[in-house]
Amino acid sequence: QCAAACPTGAITIFNEIGRGWRALHDPKKRVVFQIAPAVRVAVGEAFGLEPGVNAINKLVSALKMMGADEVYDTTFGADLTVMEEADEFLERLKKGGPFPMFTSCCPAWVKYVEEERPHFLKNISTCKSPMEMFAAVLKDQYARKDEEDGRTTYHIAIMPCTAKKMEAKRPEFQHDGKPDVDLVLTTQEIIMMIKESGIRFAELEGESPDLPFGMGTGAATIFGTTGGVAEAVARRVVEDKSKNTLQAIQFSGIRGSETIRAVTLPVGDRALRIAVVHGLVNAQKLLDDIESGQEYFDLVEVMTCKTGCVGGAGQPYGLIPVKQQRAEGLYEADRTALIKRSERNPIVTKLLEGAMKGRTHQLLHVEYKRPDKA
Ligand code: SF4
Structure with missing residues (x-):
């Protein structure tokens, strides 16, 4: 976790991209992402795409290049919510x-x-919420997979929202002392990570989210x-x-x-x-x-x-x-x-x-x- 402070010291904004990178480089972790609906139509703005352009497929490609094991879509959780x-x-x-x-x-x-x-x-x-429904189902469905291959599923949610970080830490969404969502990264944080990777986002070929939980x-x-x-x-x-x-x-x-x-x-x-x-x-x-x-x-x-x-x-x-x-x-x-x-x-x-x-x-x-x- 690192902090970027404003010059007057009045505002301190924490970001958690360090935790994201550590998870992506940990061979014992299976890093599984979910991407919220609002993220796809804003993430491209940082790379010269027009606001509203649906860049989910480019985002999936970028995350895979950065080391993601599986990339899903929060719309699956939203359908459950409906x-x-x-x-x-x-x-x-x-x-x-x-x-x-x-x-x-x-x-x-x-x-x-x-x-x-x-x-x-x-x-x-x-x-x-769709994020927490998605996470509960994922952790439930992946428990056996974890036992079988000895890796631990580490779940990252990319959200348009800073309050989602608070939601993920609520006691209602912890099981056996572990949160269902291990880390929430905002759209801005994922943009920073893509930039740090040197990926030319706008030029990426798109890739669909994975199945089964990439369908919404x-x-x-x-x-x-x-x-x-x-x-x-x-x-x-x-x-x-x-x-x-x-x-x-x-x-x-x-x-x-x-x-x-x-x-x-x-x-x-x-x-x-x-x-x-x-x-x-x-x-x-x-x-x-x-x-x-x-x-x-x-x-x-x-x-x-x-x-x-x-x-x-x-x-x-x-x-x-x-x-x-x-x-x-x-x-x-x-x-x-x-x-x-x-x-x-x-x-x-x-x-x-x-x-x-x-x-x-x-x-x-x-x-x-x-x-x-x-
Ligand atoms: Fe959406 Fe988060 Fe804003 Fe609520 S606080 S409207 S969940 S972005």
């Missing part, structure tokens, strides 16, 4: 609440609720921008799965840049009220309105960063138009994706119906508690 979050939401509809159900992908949002509004903790989905759907890819999680869950819960319905969701107002967006979607005989909010100050306002009874929602997506993860603190610096170009890059990836809905991800359904059957609660869910404040 499946579990949609089931939880439908279960709450049957039981009558508690509503609204808040999304749980953003660790800074979860932390805010724990610290400042703990009475809302019961409203937060029990689903782990369009629904999972849009997790990286504001409204993406809510849209992906809506695709899963609506009964009519036609192309027209997918388009109706897309044009319902769920996408966009307004800080608080409210949409109504029909599900069975109910009209679901869904809100999407980005920026903590806007989330605080929405909570106030919900608390005072001025607003009612069944499902609320909250992302602490403005524009969602494409604008995360671990991304290269960019103004709002740059972040919007990144979001457009994710929507383009969804448009061209072979599979658009999470329940159609064959690896996810195979796992849920096979190796993970009866263990989803243990592997994919978490309960956040602050008994001292609740």
Whole structure:
């Protein structure tokens, strides 16, 4: 771990690329990466590519050149999240609440609720974030592999987010004293490592992420921008799965840049009220309105960063138009994706119906508690 300090000493930014390099050079470790959706549309900016260009395949090639054993895609974890979050939401509809159900992908949002509004903790989905779902499945599935070849799987997540470093260290995500995610590197940190390697990123030939966990759907890819999680869950819960319905969701107002967006979607005989909010100050306002009874929602997506993860603190610096170009890059990836809905991800359904059957609660869910404040 090394620190880069600003000249006045007011800000110190730590980076952990040293830990990344040590793992990559350790023959006893199998280094396995996952790459978050928002990273792919921003990493290329440091190498002259336009914001929004999907550079995941170049990133896979670069990581392999740097010594990665396997490189996967967090969209696999996001598809799992959609499946579990949609089931939880439908279960709450049957039981009558508690509503609204808040999304749980953003660790800074979860932390805010724990610290400042703990009475809302019961409203937060029990689903782990895509990063932690991915990691739990990976460590579970690779335990035997580790025993067989005597290496230890060391899991690195490349995230657009500095709060993910905190999430990975939470006690809820440690097992036998070891974290499911061993190291979180931000987009900026991975850019530094690529530069240190002397790799000419823009000229690389792309390589697809590895299988089986390198496969994700369009629904999972849009997790990286504001409204993406809510849209992906809506695709899963609506009964009519036609192309027209997918388009109706897309044009319902769920996408966009307004800080608080409210949409109504029909599900069975109910009209679901869904809100999407980005920026903590806007989330605080929405909570106030919900608390005072001025607003009612069944499902609320909250992302602490403005524009969602494409604008995360671990991304290269960019103004709002740059972040919007990144979001457009994710929507383009969804448009061209072979599979658009999470329940159609064959690896996810195979796992849920096979190796993970009866263990989803243990592997994919978490309960956040602050008994001292609740
Ligand atoms: Fe991290 Fe920001 Fe995304 Fe939340 S919205 S997960 S803080 S990048």
